[in-house]
Amino acid sequence: MCLGIPGQVVAITTDEARGALMGVVDFAGVRKEVCLAYLPDIQVGEYTIVHVGFAITRIDEQSARETLAMFEELGLLEEELGDGDPSAAVPPSCPVTVG
Numbered sequence: 001m002c003l004g005i006p007g008q009v010v011a012i013t014t015d016e017a018r019g020a021l022m023g024v025v026d027f028a029g030v031r032k033e034v035c036l037a038y039l040p041d042i043q044v045g046e047y048t049i050v051h052v053g054f055a056i057t058r059i060d061e062q063s064a065r066e067t068l069a070m071f072e073e074l075g076l077l078e079e080e081l082g083d084g085d086p087s088a089a090v091p092p093s094c095p096v097t098v099g
Contacts, residue, residue: 003076004051006064009044012036025050028068030081 007025015022021036025048035054036042047064048055059067071077 003071004049004056005071005077005081006047006049006059006067007032007034008047008061008064009036009042009055012042012044023055025055027081028072028077030077032081 005027007027009023010026010031011024013022014020021040023034023036023042024031025034027050032050032053034048034050036048037054039048039055039058042048042055042058047059047061049057049059068077
């Protein structure tokens, strides 16, 4: 299964090697690096839906929290996010350059 998971942007960076806008998104305590190129004006503290390593749309905080709670209740968060070890994560290959 491959769901779009809501999370909060906690950091924004530019990957100099790839020329891509990247960020760290917190999914109920699990942090992952994601590509932010499709939402270039997103800010730290905002919520987004992430699908296969790409932030694809903004979402309000209440909707994000409700969805995360439902996913957790259904046991889908661990299935989708793994163990949350950021050192084991492979960042997405972000095709869109910042410019």
